[in-house]
Amino acid sequence: MVDFQYSAMAGRLRRSEIRELLKLTRNPETISFAGGLPDPAIFPYDAVEAASLRAIHACGRHALQYSPTEGDPFLKEQLIQFMARHGEPVKPENLLVVASSQQGIDLLSKVFIDPGDPIIVERPTYVGTIQAFRAFNADFHGAEIDHDGVIPEKLEQLVIRLIDEGRKPKFVYLIPDFQNPSGITLSLERRSQVLALATAYDLVIVEDSPYRELRYEGDLLPSLYSLDRDGRVIQLKTFSKIFCPGFRIGWMVGPAEVIDKFVMAKQGTDLCTAAYVSIIAGFLIQDGHLEKQIEISKKLYQRKRAAMLAALEKYMPKIDGLWWSKPEGGMFLWLQLPEGIDANDMIDDAIDLKVAFVIGSCFFHDGSNRNTMRLNYSYPTEEQIAEGIRRLATLVERRLAVSPVR
Amino acid sequence: MVDFQYSAMAGRLRRSEIRELLKLTRNPETISFAGGLPDPAIFPYDAVEAASLRAIHACGRHALQYSPTEGDPFLKEQLIQFMARHGEPVKPENLLVVASSQQGIDLLSKVFIDPGDPIIVERPTYVGTIQAFRAFNADFHGAEIDHDGVIPEKLEQLVIRLIDEGRKPKFVYLIPDFQNPSGITLSLERRSQVLALATAYDLVIVEDSPYRELRYEGDLLPSLYSLDRDGRVIQLKTFSKIFCPGFRIGWMVGPAEVIDKFVMAKQGTDLCTAAYVSIIAGFLIQDGHLEKQIEISKKLYQRKRAAMLAALEKYMPKIDGLWWSKPEGGMFLWLQLPEGIDANDMIDDAIDLKVAFVIGSCFFHDGSNRNTMRLNYSYPTEEQIAEGIRRLATLVERRLAVSPVR
Incomplete structure (x- = not known):
């Protein structure tokens, strides 16, 4: 046997529970609320085909x-115009x-986190961020959220x-819009308050913003990046939720x-982002397909969100401590069970009943x-959501019967 | 001013001299031997178009x-068949x-390198590897090479x-075939010797193999991976040199x-490789276009290599200490000037004369x-190579006149 001597980082790596779970749910009869996948029924296949030929x-x-490490200049120009149209x-x-944007999180870790460095994240926050920051041995501190965000x-x-x-945090990592996993949005008033805090204590803010454009009700709120006057906000954006994940194209501002x-960290990480999909993405933005896709996604996911809220209202037992978020956008809804109920104990039953969370x-x-638990409503059909x-x-009721609420 | 507190890794990052140089050489009149770019004249545009439509x-x-972190299953199957056809x-x-494969180097760093860990690389070795390992604060030890490799x-x-x-190296990183930058190949006899050493001292070998299939004379040598009986070789492969770099598709075995x-490290790094280009790459392999492209590349680069060797023979001054490698494949040739001549001092003149290295x-x-200096012959035309x-x-002669050889 070869004696592989792994790094301390390798020892901190954890298998993603979600990605492992997704493997379990490949059974086509299983209704999955587990992933964070957009609905492939609305992927703009014709537009991608046309843009590919054009590229x-x-x-x-x-x-x-190869493309420049900074990004293909044409795509950069299109992203800048897209952001300008959206007030940024x-x-x-x-x-x-x-x-x-997962690569953005990796680059952020490389450039800011030394082992043991304190950072602040929301409670809860995106699991892929926890994984990446943990690999770099960040010292996590959790900021509480309520229905208006942090x-x-x-x-x-x-x-x-x-x-x-003497442990000033390297940065505060926030997901202000329709947060993954909770679906909660940081209110406008609190955005100003958070930025005022950042100025007062000279904090760096990381704004992860994959869902912002997917708003189904209420007004689009200005991003922390656009409200920032000091130059202390780093924003992460991605094509994955508002267009399609298959390109692996995101951007950082x-x-x-x-x-x-x-840029320097990216040179050693992958040299550059794929030119082919970059140029395809550039043409798609130039031809208005990104905005079109956002509108199509909003219409569909709005209906799916309504379907999930209606089904929860209809089927969930009416008891104290059972609560769910009413997200104004995004892909996720957060379900809280009475204290003492362990969602982990429901997994086996869930596999039997062919439902995943x-x-x-x-x-x-x-x-x-x-x-x-986190429930995704963008991927399943409306019928699947209800069922x-x-x-x-049924699972919740079974569990309530087994372990009565304290 | 915001007070950004960067990591120690950020302090170790260096701008890639090559990528910065490439920016200088965007002047279309400059003949560039600087990059490591395949010739776009032979990119298989029609095949990529057909594969894109099919995907x-x-x-x-x-x-x-999204695709599985391990890789799109169809592409994996095609890569496995490709490797089997090539004796691996x-x-x-x-x-x-x-x-x-640059991402492969990043993953390798994450999984193996703790700050200060000793590793062994060839002298010289690939600059992107030096950058990546340096970011992780590896303790470099150089292994000398001659015309038969390490x-x-x-x-x-x-x-x-x-x-x-008490500082056993974490691994030995080698580029056995037509090494970047030297163009030198590790002989068959030495491959066995290196593996015997690895067995004797329980060493892990990393075989970076982007050029192996691009052999213009002599027999294809078995890879270290295929010769290894212990399971101690990690091989890095890429589409970039044998097909095209614009997909950013590589693989590790x-x-x-x-x-x-x-796989666990990749989850936090970018979740997964782009499904779109993965499936396109899969179809291209399935339809024989990868092997076809290798044949086309070999024919063209063989001529270009001959053009560069002939031009060096014709134009370079015949003096002691001036020497160049005669690579049997790959994209690079290594030029050694007499001791005391600093190639760095030639850069300004090179920009004036519109030639880059x-x-x-x-x-x-x-x-x-x-x-x-490293000279690339895959990108310029045969006419550009001669000129x-x-x-x-001319540059070398000027420099010899200014700083006579010691």
Whole structure:
């Protein structure tokens, strides 16, 4: 046997519970609320085909070659125009094309996190972020959220405590719009409060924003990036939720100084993002297909969200402590079960009943809140949503019968 | 001003000298021997177009969606068949699709390198590897090479010394075929010797193999991976040199235990490789276009290599200490100038004369050997090669006149 001597980072790597779960749910009869997948029924196949042909015919030499690490210039220009149309003016030196916003999180880790460095995340937060920051051995501190997002007073207390301990956080990582996993949105008032806090304590804010454009009710709120006057917000964006995940195209915007560090880190990470899909993405934006796709997605997911809310209302037992979020956009809804119920204990039954969800505790850096689950409504059909929630309610009732609420 | 507190890794990041140089050489009149780019004149545009249409029509739902972290199953199957046809049988659990072999190097760093860990690289070696390993603060040890590649006796001495110091290297990183930058190939006899050493001292071998299929004379040598009987070789492969770089598709093969670690590391790095280009690549392999493209590339680059060797013979001054490699394949040739000549001092003149090269010292982890340069012959045309080498010879003669050889 060869004696492989792995790194400390390798020892901290955890298999993604969601991705492992997704393998279990490949059974086509299983209704899955587990993933965070857009509905392939609305992928713009014809537009992608046309853009692919155009990429080859109009600029094949560039499309099949290496691209600059900063990103294909044509795609950058289209992304800048897209952001300008949506109230977020950026300059080329403030934007880096990345191969998925998950890569953005990896670059962020590389450029900011030394082992043991304190960082602040929401409780709960995106599991892929927890995984990436954990690999770099970040010292997690959780900021509490309520139905309006992160609570500024609690965030300030946490920041003061950390600074008093000589452990100023490297950054505060937030998902302000239709947060993954909770579906909750940071209110406009709190956005200002969070930025005022950031100015007062000289904090760096990371705004992960994959869902912002997918709003089904209420007004689009300005991003933290657009509200920031100091140049302290780094924003992560992606094609995955608002167009399709199969390109692995995302982008980061932020202060030129920081973007320059990310560019250097990206050189050693993958040299450059794929030119072919970059140019295809550029044509799709130029021809208005990104905005068109956002409108199509909004219409469909709005209906699916309504279907899930209606099914929960219809099937879930009416008891204290059982609660779910009413997201104004995005892809997820958060279900909280009475204290003492462990969603983990429901997995085997769920596989039997052919319904899948993600245990909420994997979205907490400390693995707490085992009485929660994340439900995705963008991928299943409306019929599947109704039937799946019926099955889930059966599961909940069974579990309530076994372990009575304390 | 916001006070960004970067990581120690950020402090170790260096801008890639090659990529910065490539920006300087965007002047279309400049003849560039600097990059490592395949010739876009032979990119198989029609085949890519057909494969793209097929990916959308035959499996669009998969092509535009997330793919498994391990890689799209169809592409994995095609890669396994491709490797089997080329004498390298692998099983699915031994193969991971990556978004470029540079990503493979990043995953390797994450899974194996703790700050200060000793590793062994050739002198010279691929600059992108130096950058990536340096970011992770590896302790570099250089193994000398000659015209048959790494010298086993010297490698053994180095290994013994490190083990005696209690600093056994995490792995030995080698580029056995038409090495970047030197163009040199590890002989068959030495491949066996290196593997025997690895067995004797329980070493892990990383075989970076982007060029192996691009052989223009002599017999294809078996890879270290195929010769290994212990399961101690990790091989890195890529589409970039043998097909096109614009997809960012590579693959890693190795022991299942190690591949599993890479999969976990990849989850936090970018979740998965782009399904769209993965499936396109799968169809291209299935339809024989990868092998066809290798044949086309070999024919063209063989002529270009001959053109560069002939031009060097014709134009370079005949003096002691001026020497160049005669690669049997790949994309690069190595030029050594007499001791005391610093290739760095020739850059300004080179820009004036409109010819570009890469200074050899950036391929040495210690920045030594400033009297060397790497010359690429795959990208320029045969006419450009002749004219570019003539200009380069002028440069060399000028420099010899200014700083007489010691």
